[in-house]
């Protein structure tokens with residue numbers, strides 16, 4: 001099952017012409033809040049456009065994904081990126097070692113406590129992903145891939161929310177999709 005999913009993504013990255021070819025707008029808008037040094041982690045990085053923007057901003061960046069095809073494409077386009085073939089949430093770092101984490105269009109709730117652990121006090125989490133939408137038929141989407149209303153506010157309670165918007169109209173795979181955007185800072189005393 002697992003291997004199948006990774007292979008499926010490999011196939012998409014091998015064949016698809018509709019993949020993103022530039023960094024996500026929300027990251028571009030958030031960049032001025034982020035530090036210009038230290039280490040960044042891009043989870044489920046894909047082809048590396050977001051990770052590269054963070055690297056151009058000044059950070060050393062590790063991008064992880066379970067698609068070897070995506071990682072190879074990222075590395076050949078953006079050689080300065082560090083890459084890791086990782087099946088999330090199987091990832092380990094020592095506590096408080098990262099300055100920025102990017103989580104774009106990927107959801108695994110098991111990562112949330114890891115983000116709290118891996119980020120330095122005052123570190124930043126930039127997250128954008130699909131949201132549960134009561135107005136649309138989302139039967140083709142799995143429940144575990146949809147953020148529920150106010151869920152992130154609860155999961156990251158006590159953090160400083162620089163941006164929190166649950167009503168972003170995004171286009172994913174050619175379809176209108178409700179998304180959530182969050183730029184949050186881990187408290188400096190944790």
Ligand SMILES: C[S@@+](CC[C@H](N)C(=O)[O-])C[C@H]1O[C@@H](n2cnc3c(N)ncnc32)[C@H](O)[C@@H]1O
Pocket residue numbers: 009020024043044045046047050064065066067070086087088089103104105106
């Ligand atoms: C929708 S794409 C998002 C890519 C990129 N973050 C972006 O914003 O364009 C989802 C990515 O998650 C990766 N992925 C899905 N499940 C994963 C897992 N369990 N471990 C690692 N990567 C995973 C896929 O290979 C794919 O690159």
